[in-house]
Amino acid sequence: xxxxxxxxxxxxxxxxxxxxxxxxxxxxxxxxxxxxxxxxxxxxxxxxxxxxxxxxxxxxxxxxxxxxxxxxxxxxxxxxxxxxxxxxxxxxxxxxxxxxxxxxxxxxxxxxxxxxxxxxxxxxxxxxxxxxxxxxxxxxxxxxxxxxxxxxxxxxxxxxxxxxxxxx
Amino acid sequence: xxxxxxxxxxxxxxxxxxxxxxxxxxxxxxxxxxxxxxxxxxxxxxxxxxxxxxxxxxxxxxxxxxxxxxxxxxxxxxxxxxxxxxxxxxxxxxxxxxxxxxxxxxxxxxxxxxxxxxxxxxxxxxxxxxxxxxxxxxxxxxxxxxxxxxxxxxxxxxxxxxxxxxxxxxxxxxxxxxxxxxxxxxxxxxxxxxxxxxxxxxxxxxxxxxxxxxxxxxxxxxxxxxxxxxxxxxxxxxxxxxxxxxxxxxxxxxxxxxxxxxxxxxxxxxxxxxxxxxxxxxxxxxxxxxxxxxxxxxxxxxxxxxxxxxxxxxxxxxxxxxxxxxxxxxxxxxxxxxxxxxxxxxxxxxxxxxxxxxxxxxxxxxxxxxxxxxxxxxxxxxxxxxxxxxxxxxxxxxxxxxxxxxxxxxxxxxxxxxxxxxxxxxxxxxxxxxxxxxxxxxxxxxxxxxxxxxxxxxxxxxxxxxxxxxxxxxxxxxxxxxxxxxxxxxxxxxxxxxxxxxxxxxxxxxxxxxxxxxxxxxxxxxxxxxxxxxxxxxxxxxxxxxxxxxxxxxxxxxxxxxxxxxxxxxxxxxxxxxxxxxxxxxxxxxxxxxxxxxxxxxxxxxxxxxxxxxxxxxxxxxxxxxxxxxxxxxxxxxxxxxxxxxxxxxxxxxxxxxxxxxxxxxxxxxxxxxxxxxxxxxxxxxxxxxxxxxxxxxxxxxxxxxxxxxxxxxxxxxxxxxxxxxxxxxx
Numbered sequence: 097x098x099x100x101x102x103x104x105x106x107x108x109x110x111x112x113x114x115x116x117x118x119x120x121x122x123x124x125x126x127x128x129x130x131x132x133x134x135x136x137x138x139x140x141x142x143x144x145x146x147x148x149x150x151x152x153x154x155x156x157x158x159x160x161x162x163x164x165x166x167x168x169x170x171x172x173x174x175x176x177x178x179x180x181x182x183x184x185x186x187x188x189x190x191x192x193x194x195x196x197x198x199x200x201x202x203x204x205x206x207x208x209x210x211x212x213x214x215x216x217x218x219x220x221x222x223x224x225x226x227x228x229x230x231x232x233x234x235x236x237x238x239x240x241x242x243x244x245x246x247x248x249x250x251x252x253x254x255x256x257x258x259x260x261x262x263x264x
Numbered sequence: 265x266x267x268x269x270x271x272x273x274x275x276x277x278x279x280x281x282x283x284x285x286x287x288x289x290x291x292x293x294x295x296x297x298x299x300x301x302x303x304x305x306x307x308x309x310x311x312x313x314x315x316x317x318x319x320x321x322x323x324x325x326x327x328x329x330x331x332x333x334x335x336x337x338x339x340x341x342x343x344x345x346x347x348x349x350x351x352x353x354x355x356x357x358x359x360x361x362x363x364x365x366x367x368x369x370x371x372x373x374x375x376x377x378x379x380x381x382x383x384x385x386x387x388x389x390x391x392x393x394x395x396x397x398x399x400x401x402x403x404x405x406x407x408x409x410x411x412x413x414x415x416x417x418x419x420x421x422x423x424x425x426x427x428x429x430x431x432x433x434x435x436x437x438x439x440x441x442x443x444x445x446x447x448x449x450x451x452x453x454x455x456x457x458x459x460x461x462x463x464x465x466x467x468x469x470x471x472x473x474x475x476x477x478x479x480x481x482x483x484x485x486x487x488x489x490x491x492x493x494x495x496x497x498x499x500x501x502x503x504x505x506x507x508x509x510x511x512x513x514x515x516x517x518x519x520x521x522x523x524x525x526x527x528x529x530x531x532x533x534x535x536x537x538x539x540x541x542x543x544x545x546x547x548x549x550x551x552x553x554x555x556x557x558x559x560x561x562x563x564x565x566x567x568x569x570x571x572x573x574x575x576x577x578x579x580x581x582x583x584x585x586x587x588x589x590x591x592x593x594x595x596x597x598x599x600x601x602x603x604x605x606x607x608x609x610x611x612x613x614x615x616x617x618x619x620x621x622x623x624x625x626x627x628x629x630x631x632x633x634x635x636x637x638x639x640x641x642x643x644x645x646x647x648x649x650x651x652x653x654x655x656x657x658x659x660x661x662x663x664x665x666x667x668x669x670x671x672x673x674x675x676x677x678x679x680x681x682x683x684x685x686x687x688x689x690x691x692x693x694x695x696x697x698x699x700x701x702x703x704x705x706x707x708x709x710x711x712x713x714x715x716x717x718x719x720x721x722x723x724x725x726x727x728x729x730x731x732x733x734x735x736x737x738x739x740x741x742x743x744x745x746x747x748x749x750x751x752x753x754x755x756x757x758x759x760x761x762x763x764x765x766x767x768x769x770x771x772x773x774x775x776x777x778x779x780x781x782x783x784x785x786x787x788x789x790x791x792x793x794x795x796x797x798x799x800x801x802x803x804x805x806x807x808x809x810x811x812x813x814x815x816x817x818x819x820x821x822x823x824x825x826x827x828x829x830x831x832x833x834x835x836x837x838x839x840x841x842x843x844x845x846x847x848x849x850x851x852x853x854x855x856x857x858x859x860x861x862x863x864x865x866x867x868x869x870x871x872x873x874x875x876x877x878x879x880x881x882x883x884x885x886x887x888x889x890x891x892x893x894x895x896x897x898x899x900x901x902x903x904x905x906x907x908x909x910x911x912x913x914x915x916x917x918x919x920x921x922x923x924x925x926x927x928x929x930x931x932x933x934x935x936x937x938x939x940x941x942x943x944x945x946x947x948x949x950x951x952x953x954x955x956x957x958x959x960x961x962x963x964x965x966x967x968x969x970x971x972x973x974x975x976x977x978x979x980x981x982x983x984x985x986x987x988x989x990x991x992x993x994x995x
Contacts, residue, residue, distance in 0.1 A: 115389040124388065129309035130302015132502070134453045135535040139917040142453055169302070176297035187296035190885045194730030195299030196453040196502030202300060220926075231930045239926040242917060244453045244503050245730045246892035247885060248928045 099163045103128065104172030112159050118152075119143045121159035122169060130170035130199045134242070141241035144200040144207070145169050151207030153240075170199035173206065181261025182206060182254070191254035193245030201241045205255045208237045209262065229259065269782055270836035271706055274942035278785070279743060279876065283805035287743040290881035294749070295500075295734040304500045307457040307472045308532045315459065315528040316345055317388040318521050319395035320514065320537055321381040323373040326909045327407035327606050330371045330380050330400060337399035343386035344394055348521040353379065356609040357543055358482045358510025359579045360768050361475065361707075365486035366510065367576055373402060374574055375606050376911035377540030382517040384529060392534075407606040409910030411547060411572040416604040420580065423588065423654055426595030431564040435555030437635045443552065443624040444978045447903035448545035450613050451922055454502020455538050460518035461528040465489070470497045471515050474504040475766025476725040480759045482511035487519050496725075498757040501767075504729040506612035507542045509768050539915035543611030544903060546571040546581045548620050552628035553597075560638050562647045565593035567625055572603040573610040581610065582617035586701040586958060587625040589843065590664075592649030607910045612768070614893060615954035618702050619961075623897065623979065626698035626962030630969065640697055640966065641672050641849075657843040660943035663873035664699060664847040667937060671871035672697070674935060675851035683973040684995075691855040693866075694971025698962035700848035700872065704941070704950040705771040706839065710762035710832035711779035713741060715787050717819045719751030726756050726764035726776040731953055732882030733772060739879055740777045740947070744784035746804025746818065762830055770846070770951025773878055775833070778945040782831035790829075794821040838943040846874035846955040850891065850963035856971040858995070861986030863968055865895050867931035870960070875941035875950035887934035887956035894960020896923040899980050 100109050103126060110125045119136075122128045122145070131154060134142030138156040145154045146168035174180040182202055185191065192198040212233065217224040220236035227233065234252050243251065279287050298304040323330065335347050355367040355374055373380070383394035408414040432438070452472075459470040467489065473479045476496045484491040501508060518531040533541070553566035569583040584598040613619065633640040645665055651658050672678070677695065686693040711724040722741050728734050734754050742749045755761065765775035792802040797811030804810075807818050838844075851869045856862070870891050877883050900921040904913040914920040934956065940948035961979065969975055974989035 113387055113389045115393075120388060123309070124311060127311070128302070129305070132306070132454070133308065133532070134455065135917050137535060137916055137918070139535075140453060170300075171302050173301070175301045176303065179297060179300060183297075183300040186300045187292050190293070190296075190881045192296075192299055192730075193732070193882075193885055193889060194453065194501065194503040195295070195304050196306060198299050199302045235925040235928070235930075239924040242453065242922060242924055244451055244505070244922055245885070246889040246896075246923060246928070248892065248923070248925050249888060249930050249932045250885060252925065252930055 097160060099159050101162055102166045104168060110159060114160055116159045117155050118157045118159045118162055119154035122154060128169050128171050132196055132199055134197065141204055142197045142200040144204040144241065146203060146207055149210065151204050170203055173202065182258030185254040185258030185261060189250045189254035189257060191251040192247050197241060197243045201243065201251055204238060204241045209259050266830045266832050268832040268834055270834055271838050271945055272836035273838065275946040277940060277948060279947060282743050283803050284743045284746050286739050286749055288877050288880060291735060291739060291749060291879055293732060293735045293882065294738050306454055306500050306502050307459060307470045310459045310470045311530065312461055312528040315530050316384055316386055316525065317391040318382045318384045318518060318529050318531040319391040320379040320517060320531065320533065321383060321395045321398050322540055323376060323378040323380050323402065325373055325402040325404040326376045326409060328373050328402050328404040330373060331403050332401050333381060334399035338394040338397050341390050341394050343390040345384045345386065345525060347398065348382040348384060348517065348524055350520045352486055352488065352516060352520060354486060354513045354516050357512040360509030360612050361478050362510055363478045363481045365482055368486065375608050376909045377608055379513045379541050382521050382531065384521050384525060409606050409905065410907050411603045411605050414603045414605050418602040420600040420602060422597065422599040424597045428564060428595045428597055431595035432555050435563045436558040437556045437632065439552065439554040439628050439631045439635060441552050441628055441631060441977060443550045443627060445548045445620040447547045448613050448897065448901050449539055449903050449920055450505035450507035451920060452503030452505055452507055455533045455535055456508065456512050456514050456542060457532040458515040458518040459528060459530045460522040462522055466493050467519055468495045469515055469519060472501055472508050473498050474501065474508040474727055474729055474768055476727060476757065476759045477763035477766055479511045483515055483519065486511060486516045496759045498727050501727050501729040504767060505614040509612055513541055535917065536915045539912045539920065541608060543609050545613035546573065546610040548581065548583055550583060550624040552624055554628055554632045556632055556636060560636050560643050560646050562591055562593040564595045565591060566597040568599040570601040570603060572605045575604045577609050579611050583621040585617035585703065586622050588654045589652045590699055590701050591647040592653040596653060605910065607905055608912065615702060615957045618954060618958035619897065622959040623961040626959045627965045630966040631975065641668050641677065644668055644699055652843040655843060660842040660844040661875065661939055661941040662847055663937050663939050667847055667849040667871040667873055670937065671849040671851055671869060674871065675869040677851060680970065683970050690858050692858055692971040693855050694967045695853050696963045696966025696970055697849060697851045698959035698966060700850055700955055700959040702770060702846050702951065702955045702958050704844040704846055704944055705769055706835040706945050707765035707771045707775045708832065708834035709765040709775040709779040710830060711764065711776060711783050712762050712828065712830040713780060713783040713787060714826055714828045715745060716826040717822060720745050720747055722752065722754045722780055723761045724756060724764045724776055724779065725759050725761045726772065727767045728756055729767045731767055731772060731886065732879055733776065735882050736773050736777055736878040737780050740780045741784055744781060744788060747807060770953045774945050774947060774949045774951060777878060777947050778833045779831050781946050782833055783829045786829035786831060787827050790827055791818065791821055842943040844941055844944045844950060846872065846950045846952065848872035848955055850960050852963040852967045854964060854967040854971055856968055856986060861983035861990065863899055863981055863986060865929055865964060867929055869933045870956060871935045871937065872955055873937040873939045874952050874955055875939050875944055876948045877936050878949055883936060883952050884934045886952045888932045890954060890956020891932060891960045892923050892928055893957040895928065895964055897980065898961035898964035902980050
């Protein structure tokens with residue numbers, strides 16, 4: 097079957113099996129392999145992408161469900177020599193080790209910062225009306241993104257640093 | 265043929281004399297921009313022209329034989345190409361540094377989850393469908409799966425010294441306790457993957473592997489071709505932690521299927537298969553016996569353990585490894601029982617031995633300090649041996665006492681109160697500490713360095729599994745050749761390049777770095793000759809050579825020539841004359857909820873001494889990553905097996921709990937003390953990847969005791985266990 101996606105600003109048509117996940121369509125059909133498959137069950141977050149601006153586990157959704165949707169993957173944020181402030185912050189803070197969960201961490205953080213800016217509360221918010229971007233909030237909101245190398249403190253340092261850069 | 269350099273005597277500290285000033289700095293990883301933009305290529309990212317997809321199918325009996333495969337059961341699947349079944353399939357991955365194929369059991373099944381067939385199809389979806397629906401028939405026989413009740417027990421040779429009975433019975437204070445730890449999974453974020461492609465008789469395999477020099481031989485042996493016909497590529501590996509040390513079932517299946525079908529085959533393990541069929545860390549039962557005199561001097565130290573593995577697997581978790589040299593006692597005893605069970609095989613998971621053994625010895629030491637009414641730091645300081653208590657070797661460099669003292673000061677250990685004394689609402693706050701130790705090794709490693717006007721290129725089949733190899737080899741070459749790091753390119757992960765140690769046992773950076781150091785040193789000697797000075801007078805910095813009142817740009821000395829040097833290093837006499845290990849001290853503050861039993865780590869501090877630090881930033885990441893593994897093992901990780909069939913129950917990341925962001929505080933500090941280990945290697949460096957985990961879980965357990973007064977001896981300290989302990993203590 098055919099599905100048309102707008103990926104990183106480009107309209108792409110994908111011919112795929114009805115069972116194909118958005119993740120496999122991105123990786124194997126469109127060859128955008130920056131998005132990783134860590135568990136294929138929505139448990140690790142390595143496949144996080146933005147769909148119409150909202151973060152989502154690409155392994156838990158079928159490509160066929162996204163006809164006409166706007167998808168942003170890690171390749172859409174920046175590339176070596178032209179990294180986004182958040183990507184650059186991951187490099188300078190060593191917010192990774194093996195790098196396999198990194199695309200997901202950065203995409204999740206990108207979506208998460210939008211949610212924070214919008215004032216969406218979380219389990220960690222002491223006051224539902226006044227959401228701050230402190231470490232407890234970021235840790236709570238990033239907990240769907242596992243990192244077995246356990247770069248967590250440096251990932252969150254990078255997110256804090258990168259968020260400042262994205263705003264300025 | 266390059267002559268191999270043997271580490272027979274201490275080498276000059278050349279890296280303290282060189283002028284470039286990049287070694288040891290917090291340089292960003294050169295591979296970082298690729299990793300943060302999704303351009304670093306991991307195995308499963310490859311999809312060569314015509315590549316098809318394979319999915320492994322597992323045995324669903326514990327022990328017996330595969331009688332037949334009902335291929336008709338999936339014959340209706342469009343795009344199905346083959347059900348590949350070959351007697352050369354592996355029972356389990358090879359153990360680290362095996363260099364030969366592991367057990368190839370044919371139709372024999374030894375554990376529930378053993379990969380027995382590969383369904384190959386044009387699409388991933390069809391292959392997955394086929395693998396889920398394929399009907400297999402097995403003959404099944406009874407099997408022992410529970411180490412607590414298994415009857416096949418193999419006592420290993422004990423290590424004993426002194427008169428145990430005299431030392432034990434005369435002691436003023438005794439601790440006699442049993443600690444248990446569950447099985448652990450490496451659970452690297454990248455599932456095990458292989459993409460196999462044949463070019464005539466030559467097999468090209470992209471693999472998620474840690475030790476290519478060994479993996480090439482293992483794969484060749486498994487498939488039945490000479491190693492020269494195998495090329496393995498692994499430029500980026502998504503974490504290993506021991507689970508990718510040896511060639512895996514997925515690689516051999518992919519290679520055989522690709523040959524059978526005449527097309528490239530990609531096999532990526534489903535996450536569940538990673539749990540089912542990749543080597544686990546054994547569960548342990550550890551019996552600790554510590555006896556001390558009234559002043560806290562250890563008289564007897566016993567650390568007996570029981571571990572398990574599949575029949576026929578030689579690997580036995582060296583549980584008491586660090587207990588044998590951390591402290592001394594008048595009498596010591598280390599015994600191990602190996603229990604044979606039909607569970608997925610056991611092998612190396614980050615810091616085999618120390619990861620579980622140091623938790624137990626350090627928790628037992630805390631119990632002893634408690635019995636003595638003595639500060640736990642002071643108890644350790646009083647018991648540091650003058651030499652390795654078992655082998656009698658002098659320590660090459662051991663700053664454990666400094667780590668204990670400096671760490672205590674940095675952490676604010678003097679604020680620690682009596683158990684249960686500090687409360688904040690419903691939270692009980694406590695502090696705990698533990699020592700850390702991990703033996704250091706030098707493993708045979710080769711590298712080639714080319715210097716031209718364009719800069720330097722380093723080539724080796726070494727891997728970077730997140731450990732920072734690209735960064736540290738860049739720094740070693742840049743430092744030695746007097747170049748800005750931007751002028752050094754490091755090429756890794758290709759068996760056509762000189763064979764390195766591989767990544768494992770915390771020896772990768774030091775071993776492969778030493779090979780780069782020696783190759784670069786040969787280039788330095790040639791540059792010195794070209795300049796006209798003695799090698800020891802040569803100074804290289806920012807592309808300029810100086811020596812004996814002479815000065816010239818390196819490029820002028822090269823005059824268009826490309827200098828190529830290769831070097832190989834291996835361990836020598838210093839490994840026998842001296843005992844080399846990294847040391848450290850962990851300090852941890854936890855909060856324990858008095859009603860729910862939840863344990864939160866609030867902050868953690870590690871002070872480490874592991875020789876020369878090659879890159880402060882990547883070393884810190886390694887150390888803190890290890891400390892977080894320690895938190896995970898103390899509080900979360902528990903790989904459970906069905907007591908009837910031995911199958912892994914916690915076979916995904918929702919059921920096997922590794923630490924997540926919310927489990928880990930931002931305040932995780934790792935501090936490195938200045939040290940040089942002259943007996944380790946020419947870099948005077950030691951490993952760090954496994955030092956951070958050693959003892960970290962013990963500090964967490966000891967902090968729990970300080971918070972609420974109870975000892976959790978069956979880890980992880982999950983809320984149910986903490987509540988039960990609190991209730992039993994009447995709190």
